[in-house]
Amino acid sequence: MRAGICDMVAVARIINATLVIPELDQRSFWKDSSNFSDVFDEDHFIKALANDVKIVKKLPKELASGPRALKLFRSWASMDYYQDEIASLWEVYEVIRASKADARLANNNLPLDIQKLRCRACYEALRFTPQIEAMGKLLVDRMRSFGPFIALHLRFEKDMLAFSGCTQDLTPSEADELRIIRENTKTWRNKEINSIEQRSGGYCPLTPRETGIFLSALGYPPNTPIYIAAGKIYGDSRMADLLSRYPILKSKEALASVEELEPFTNHASQMAALDYIVSVESDVFIPTYPGHMAAAVEGHRRFLGHRKTINPDRKALVSLFDKLEQGTLEEGKTLSNRVIQMHRKRQGSPRKRRGPAPGLRGKDKHRSEEPFYENPLPDCLCRKELPMQRAR
Structure with missing residues (x-):
């Protein structure tokens, strides 16, 4: 939008x-x-x-x-x-x-x-309405009362899972429900999707359980406050594992009363605006899937001084998660070292916007470029040049 x-x-x-x-x-x-x-x-x-x-x-x-x-x-x-x-x-x-x-x-x-x-x-x-801005600031202030916090854009939502065709950690009946939604949505082109191939290619959002493993491997302690920037997570019990690892897990609904949220509740774009504000202002922003919201927040954080944004390498992480599942790898120092190493250069540090992938033409070429609003460097960010020094 x-x-x-x-x-x-x-x-x-x-x-x-x-x-x-x-x-x-x-x-x-x-x-x-x-x-x-x-x-x-x-x-x-x-x-x-x-x-x-x-x-x-x-x-x-x-x-x-x-x-x-x-x-x-x-x-x-x-x-x-x-x-x-x-x-x-x-x-x-x-x-x-x-x-x-x-x-x-x-x-x-x-x-x-x-x-x-x-x-x-x-x-x-493009500023949000005074009412949205005030509510967003209130949510930020309440999160800050717990200390420096992570905004987690957890895309384990019904629409995202239906669109992507990802069924990891879902029951057969849930997977079938999502397939029906996808088939009945006219604007979604891909109707038949192989979930296993999607996940192995890194095209699926991390599950709440995988996200907990990822955060622990990065070294975030259990007392880290986490704000869930998302709509309703699919499946009532899905958050249990993440909550067991990180008990200071908050959302709009947990931070504000029903009366405070009532003006925004039945309007998805206004609720998303609240998540956007908290995500931009968070100490760390972590999106579990690279959608439009994640790109917009990352770009805004870059514009404000390259605030820390960690983009999970989902394709590489899936391989590690599968090894954990198979028992050939355990959580601990070895896993942590590998996860930290693969994300050293995925934390929002300054860099120029990526151009098109080589060898592509037409729409595929333009589609492969990094979106302007995901990284507005160098067009919209001034860089202070170091003064020239005379040789002594």
Whole structure:
């Protein structure tokens, strides 16, 4: 959502268009009825970008009945695409409606002023509503009362498991339930998925049990406070193993009363916004699966000074977990040393955004690039150069 909105700000600037406040998707899996102003501070968004793009809350009445184009913008499109093909639509239409917003703009090879505008939109203009910000701060303060804490983006949720086809630690009936959800969701392309192949390839979120083993191997002691940034974990008993290792395990629902959360409870995007705030402000952020939320949080933390973000090497970890299961490896110093070593360079330290994988073309090439909002370095982060010294 954040990436799509910020890209449309940049597109409006490129084609010299007025941007109408975006409509949020209300037909997704979560069926959230929230509008833009329910999640984001609309007036601040408009004011913060006033010198870059003209933004209006609604389409002017005089244009409501005018000719309009419904356009699916090209994925990862360049400046030339928007300046030539899209801008030419103004000759016929008064309004252009983008049918999809995410991944519509290239990650790389754009003018620096456009890249900086994307960051300005994402990290300065796109602020949550005062109500969400206040509730998020309250959750952060309550977590800090336990000491420095980890925000764990635990993606062991029904929608994620259904989408990925991962069934590790699930019962046959649960696996069947998820398969039915996947088959009945029109926008999910892969209907038949081999769960074993998915897991061995590192394409499955870590289970709560695996996450506990991982945290212990990294050296986090049992008294480490952990915030669960997630929706409802699939299976009522799944958290038992993680909780036995880390008893200071908290969530929105554990930190706040029913009355405090009531304004946000039936709105998935607003609840996710609360998790986003706590995740950005945490001492350590650990996502168990590299989805959109994880990428957005990591990028925001990088922008704020490369705050520690540990990305589990799931493919390598699966091999270790299987050896534990088979009894050929035990938890202890050997496992810990291996886990720590394989994650030394996966903790959010400064580095340039990764370009495309070699040998790929077309969409596959662009898809392989590291997303702009996952790592906005170097476009949106200033680096202080060391002063030159004269030889003595």
